[in-house]
Amino acid sequence: MIVPTLTFVASANAVALSGGRPVFADSIGPDDLSIDPADVERRITPATRGVMCVHYAGYPCQMDALLDLCDRHGLFLIEDAAHAPGASWDGRALGTIGDAGCFSFFGNKNMSTGEGGMVLARDPQVRDQVRLLRSHGMTWDRYRGHASAYDVVRLGFNYRPSELTAALGRPQLAKLPANNERRNALIERYRARFDEAGLPVRMPFRGQIGSGHLAVLIVDRAQDRDPLRDALGGAGIQTSLHYPPVHLFDHYRTAYGHATGDLPVAEDLALRIITLPLYPTMTPEQVDAVCDTVAAYFEGAP
Ligand SMILES: Cc1ncc(COP(=O)(O)O)c(C=O)c1O
Numbered sequence: 001m002i003v004p005t006l007t008f009v010a011s012a013n014a015v016a017l018s019g020g021r022p023v024f025a026d027s028i029g030p031d032d033l034s035i036d037p038a039d040v041e042r043r044i045t046p047a048t049r050g051v052m053c054v055h056y057a058g059y060p061c062q063m064d065a066l067l068d069l070c071d072r073h074g075l076f077l078i079e080d081a082a083h084a085p086g087a088s089w090d091g092r093a094l095g096t097i098g099d100a101g102c103f104s105f106f107g108n109k110n111m112s113t114g115e116g117g118m119v120l121a122r123d124p125q126v127r128d129q130v131r132l133l134r135s136h137g138m139t140w141d142r143y144r145g146h147a148s149a150y151d152v153v154r155l156g157f158n159y160r161p162s163e164l165t166a167a168l169g170r171p172q173l174a175k176l177p178a179n180n181e182r183r184n185a186l187i188e189r190y191r192a193r194f195d196e197a198g199l200p201v202r203m204p205f206r207g208q209i210g211s212g213h214l215a216v217l218i219v220d221r222a223q224d225r226d227p228l229r230d231a232l233g234g235a236g237i238q239t240s241l242h243y244p245p246v247h248l249f250d251h252y253r254t255a256y257g258h259a260t261g262d263l264p265v266a267e268d269l270a271l272r273i274i275t276l277p278l279y280p281t282m283t284p285e286q287v288d289a290v291c292d293t294v295a296a297y298f299e300g301a302p
Pocket residue numbers: 007008010011054080082083103104105106116117
């Protein structure tokens with residue numbers, strides 16, 4: 001199964017834990033960090049069963065090309081829509097376009113229940129299997145009455161959301177559209193401020209509307225990345241990185257023989273990205289303070 005390397009490790013772990021082999025594909029480039037359909041196509045072999053695309057930062061992947069190549073090669077398409085609740089492509093909600101879509105409701109996501117997630121699947125047989133897997137492979141749905149008798153038809157897990165997390169999720173879902181709009185507006189403010197300042201940085205996905213999950217900044221020169229993060233940290237501004245490429249994690253190097261240089265575009269991007277603060281209640285003044293700190297770093301940069 002082909003997965004991007006520039007993603008959270010869960011995308012690849014899910015493939016490996018299901019008995020598949022994650023085959024990593026590269027990113028398109030600094031204006032679109034998502035999986036490169038041309039690289040996916042190059043990696044298809046007779047053993048390939050499907051493709052997982054990750055809507056990085058909540059922006060749609062190149063769905064035309066991915067749907068077309070999956071169709072031509074008879075592959076299934078899974079959308080990792082963990083970043084993308086509420087975003088759409090061509091009028092269709094992300095996570096509903098491929099054969100299956102997966103969402104995360106972890107605490108740092110646009111729509112959170114604290115922990116948990118959701119799977120959508122087009123094929124009713126797949127949905128039935130997901131229902132079995134989420135609750136120990138039992139034919140009995142534990143949230144519906146008491147079973148006097150039930151069978152266990154396969155091995156399964158405890159992946160059930162609880163009533164408590166559902167209670168958290170309902171108001172979160174109601175807030176999602178307004179929060180996504182706010183996030184997009186804040187990203188556009190960042191972008192406008194960086195454009196105006198003419199700094200050696202860029203923000204990807206220009207002109208696109210997504211869920212506004214992440215405000216990602218890419219510095220032109222990799223040597224500026226860590227000192228800029230330090231300067232922001234020194235001003236009390238927390239940043240993060242999305243992501244270290246999965247194929248270079250120790251487990252993936254060892255299990256699949258990966259090495260630096262295997263996926264050069266993603267590796268280069270991973271050295272130049274910084275995820276800036278972004279949350280729906282962030283104020284425009286706070287965005288300006290981050291931009292001012294970035295500008296001050298470059299004024300003094302060697
Ligand atoms: C792209 C991506 N895929 C998958 C996941 C996994 O989600 P969870 O931790 O809820 O299983 C996350 C987030 O944690 C993610 O960012």
